[in-house]
Amino acid sequence: xxxxxxxxxxxxxxxxxxxxxxxxxxxxxxxxxxxxxxxxxxxxxxxxxxxxxxxxxxxxxxxxxxxxxxxxxxxxxxxxxxxxxxxxxxxxxxxxxxxxxxxxxxxxxxxxxxxxxxxxxxxxxxxxxxxxxxxxxxxxxxxxxxxxxxxxxxxxxxxxxxxxxxxxxxxxxxxxxxxxxxxxxxxxxxxxxxxxxxxxx
Ligand SMILES: C[S@@+](CC[C@H](N)C(=O)[O-])C[C@H]1O[C@@H](n2cnc3c(N)ncnc32)[C@H](O)[C@@H]1O
Numbered sequence: 001x002x003x004x005x006x007x008x009x010x011x012x013x014x015x016x017x018x019x020x021x022x023x024x025x026x027x028x029x030x031x032x033x034x035x036x037x038x039x040x041x042x043x044x045x046x047x048x049x050x051x052x053x054x055x056x057x058x059x060x061x062x063x064x065x066x067x068x069x070x071x072x073x074x075x076x077x078x079x080x081x082x083x084x085x086x087x088x089x090x091x092x093x094x095x096x097x098x099x100x101x102x103x104x105x106x107x108x109x110x111x112x113x114x115x116x117x118x119x120x121x122x123x124x125x126x127x128x129x130x131x132x133x134x135x136x137x138x139x140x141x142x143x144x145x146x147x148x149x150x151x152x153x154x155x156x157x158x159x160x161x162x163x164x165x166x167x168x169x170x171x172x173x174x175x176x177x178x179x180x181x182x183x184x185x186x187x188x189x190x191x192x193x194x195x196x197x198x199x200x201x
Pocket of ligand 1: 056059079080104123126129
């Protein structure tokens with residue numbers, strides 16, 4: 001029987017970069033490589049909007065939007081204690097416009113129905129939260145002690161995303177495949193946008 005663990009499997013993610021790079025990023029990229037492809041314009045004009053980043057990690061994307069796109073507020077939500085601590089150390093001073101929230105996104109959104117104008121996720125909670133218990137795949141990870149572990153990740157095909165978003169009442173569903181870029185760890189990414197104006201999120 002497998003060992004049940006509650007270890008923070010995001011303990012190591014972004015840690016090396018967080019030690020040397022404390023800057024607010026100059027750009028926002030949706031692609032896996034983070035060097036090219038579409039940017040924050042995908043989200044529309046954020047001026048005065050209330051925004052949430054679902055699975056924000058160290059909150060680099062949210063910090064960029066806070067500084068360069070003057071939203072009313074961005075809530076950078078993440079369930080990982082390690083990621084929340086990293087985000088706090090890096091971007092805590094951007095409060096109150098940037099609000100770091102240590103919570104599971106499902107619980108957070110249920111607690112704040114209709115609170116947001118714009119929601120986004122960059123390889124974040126949408127990837128790691130069961131949309132309909134479909135297409136599970138395990139991703140290697142490490143506990144803080146260095147032990148091997150796995151994470152469940154839902155890598156949905158375009159038609160499945162379209163179907164589950166449509167069934168959840170979203171309209172204007174657009175899917176764009178972003179090229180992989182260079183490098184041995186390059187991967188293509190799906191950029192998915194949709195709107196739901198008649199129901200709270
Ligand atoms: C691959 S990281 C991406 C982080 C960040 N968006 C980035 O691009 O650097 C995935 C993040 O999603 C967070 N996450 C996954 N499922 C979550 C959930 N249900 N609620 C809140 N955060 C979640 C993890 O804690 C982790 O920080």
